[in-house]
Amino acid sequence: MTIQLGLIEAHEQTIGKIFSDSYAFEIPPYQRPYAWEKEQATELLTDLLEAMDNTEVSGGVYFLGSVVLIKSPADPKSLVVDGQQRLTTLTILISVLRDLTSNEEIRINRRSFVFQKANPDSGTVDRYRLLLRPQDRSFFSKFVQVPGATNELPDPANLQGSQQRISENAIYFRQQLARMDEERRNKLVAFIIQRCYVVAVAVPTPESARRIFRVLNARGLDLTPTDILKADFLDRAGQALETDLASRWEAIEQRLGREKMVELFGHIRMIFERDKPRIALEDGFPKFVKPFKGDADVFMTDFLEPLAEASSFLSNQQLVRDRFGLDAHRAVQSLNRVDNKDWVPAALLCFWKVQDRSKVANFLIELERLTYFLFCVRAEVNVRIGRYVEVIDLIDPLPDRPVPKIGLQLSEAEQFQFLEALSGPLYTKTRVCKPVLLRLDEALSSGGATYDDVVSIEHVLPQTVEEGSEWAHLFPAEQDRKDWTHRLANLVLLTRRINTKASNWDFSRKKTHYFASDDGSSPFPLTQGVLQTSVWNSQFLKDRQIMLIQALAKLWRLDATLLARADEFKGKSLTPPKPNGIEEGTWLDDTVLALKELGGQASLSDLYKQIARLRGETKRSLPTNYQAIVRRTLEENSEDSDAHRQRHRLFRNSDKGKGLWSLA
Structure with a gap:
């Protein structure tokens, strides 16, 4: 069946026709790497076998979706815009079936679905039916397409990225198909070649292909916004620069990962747009990041690569420490614990624009304070973005932008709100509590404590007090217990999972057998302070709370005396909460x-x-x-x-x- 819509042609083709002289597939450099994992390979093989075995349900056919190609009607050359994952996986599957074939004549015939042999009569040349991206082409040829290649596959543990996926899926197919008898494998080959179909959508221009590329996502991994932006970017770059720029783009993506790449483009957009994003990244990025639409090599060299390097640097704690010192290192470590990344564009811009290391270090320390203020008072997204945009304007002033009013600094009213949030029932702020406690403990520490996902938070005075218990005697007033249970002074860090039974033990037992390690100490200064006291009552909590708030005030350069001046700030416009x-x-x-x-x-x-x-x-x-x-x-x-x-x-x-x- 053929459908023709203007310049677009759609043909329903068998896999036998797809892997024939009618098509010469090539994956263009701008495509993302091969990414199907064992899960998708398993699903494909399972679906094929079920369709082959259950003809009453399947009708004896199987549809593999569509592939989008840049292809002229009279030319077999086919640049694959969408469908790489399926074409590559089918080639792996057919190659494994070829290599497991015992009959030499049949094995040679099956090679024709992977390799096109030169024929001067028909004008064809020697070439593989599918050419992967230049980065993977020789690997795919050596370990998949060459006859016998899948008999000795490389260990995926020694590979990475697309080559690791190729090897893993080839090994999986080999294991599964080797368990079948040859008759069943022959039946599967015939079913794939004769009874499996795809719709080949062919368009003559890259522009038309990109439009279809954005709406046709067949089974497999969804396109990311940066996949779409990459296709647009490399198409505008032209053939002379395409391969080089694609390689540099993919080097960044491999270093950061696909998700981080999308995040990076969102941060770059914020650096340029300086407002809350209101349209999708793939639409907003070209609109607001003007260099993206200009010279492709300039955008890569002067913008994307340095900002990607800054992003990698920000993720490498040891590099931050070596270059900017311990305080900056701790600030960045602490920033990475908050529940949003709104602060990242300002940090990337600072790394990119500011050369003085002492200024960068001081900026990171100031940025942490601002971020934790917004984090602790639970400022909503518009407030956060507005504040960080002011910081961006400070680093990189633009003539059409207003002069920032406050930027990194905190007014007295904001310092009061920050201190008030820290002084209240911090544990009830589920996302805030642990990052603040870790940062406080780090500030109190001489460096002996380590912090990872195993660290948990426990109450000293338990959340539920049983009648007649020691806790009921120490805190007889219910309101007194409510006032202190979830506040900073009553919370400790543990290197173990919470034990609900131990939570209600008496203080001395809880301290000795739950909070302390085998040597009777704790790596956390917050918890060590509990181990060193013999009393736990309202007065002790009051004194401990003052001490801890003063420690945080010193860390974040807050005026702790503002808490005694609460009346002055009533009615003042503070950063709104949620x-x-x-x-x-x-x-x-x-x-x-x-x-x-x-x-x-x-x-x-x-x-x-x-x-x-x-x-x-x-x-x-x-x-x-x-x-x-x-x-x-x-x-x-x-x-x-x-x-x-x-x-x-x-x-x-x-x-x-x-x-x-x-x-x-």
Whole structure:
């Protein structure tokens, strides 16, 4: 079947026709690396076998989706715009089946689906049916396409990236197919070649292909915004620069990872746009990052590579310490613990623009203070972005931008709000508590403590006090217990999981057998202070609270005496907390935060994963029906939904066909 729509041709083809002289496939340099993992390879093989065996259900055929090609009607040369993952995996599968064939004549014939032999009569030349990107081409030829190559496959543990995936999937296919008898393997080859179909969509120009590339995502990995931007970038660069720029782009992507690459482009966009993103990254980046639309080599050399280097540097704690000192190192370590990355564009810009190391070090220390102020008072995203944009304007002033009013500094009113947040029931701020405690402990430490995911927070005075217990005697007034239970002075760090039974032990037993290690000490100064006292009552907590708040005030250069002047700040305009009464730790709060961290727009599947991660990090439950809860939360707080409950207007269903949701 052939469909012709203007310059677009769509042909339904068997795999036998796809891997014939009609097509000469080549993966262009701008494509992302081969990325299918064993999970996708398993799914493909399972689907093929089920379709082959259950003809009543499948009709004896199997559809593999579509491939998008830049191809002229009379020329077999086919640049693969979409479909690389399937074509590569099918080539691996057919190559393994070829090498397992015992009959030499049949084995030679099966080579024709992988290799095109020169034929002067038909005008063909020797070439492989599929040429991967230049970076992987020789590896794929040596270990997959050459006859007998899959008999001795390299150890994936010694490889990385796309070559590791190729080897892993070839080994998987080899293991599975070797268990079958030859008759069943022959049947599978015939089914793949004769009864499996794809729709080959051919367009003559890269521009047309890119448009289809953005909407046709067949089974496998979704396109990222940077995949789309890369295709646009390399197409504009021209053939002379394409290979070199593609290699440099992929070197950055391999160093950072695909997710970090998308994050980097979001940060670069913020450096240029200096406002809350309101359109998708793939649309907003070319609009606001003007150098991207200019000379491609200049953008790569003067913008992308140095900012990518800054991003890598920011992730390397040892390099930060070596270049900028211990205080800057601790500040960056602490910054990486907060629940958003809004501070990163300013840090990247500073690394990029400021050469004086002492100035960079001081900037990082000041940036940590500002970030933790916004973090602890739970400033909403518009407030955070507005403040960080002022910092960006300080580093890189532009003639059309207003002069920043305050930037990195904190007013007395903001210092008071910061101190008040630190002095209150910190434990109830689920995302804030642990980063603050770790930073405080680090400030008190001489360097002996280490901090990782195993560190947990425990209450000294337990959250639930049993009648007649020692705790009831030490804190007879219920209000007194409520006042102190979740505050800084009553919290300690442990290098073990929380033991709910031990939580209610008497103080002396809890201290000796729960808080202390085998040698009777603790690596955490916060916890060591508990081990060194014989009393735990209201007066001790009051004194300890003052001491700890003073330590944080010293760390973040806050005037602790402002707490005694609370009346002066009543009625003053402070940075607002979360808008519209959204309670911390609720599904609504999680959904808003997850969308923010995903750049303001995400598919439901990505949103589910992000919310699951957030709740996992804070050790909160994730019921089996959590996806339904998230959908209901979105719909009840969106004017686009009939289920809208009129209270909040927080979300938009930005593309109902794709299930995309964004912040309103």
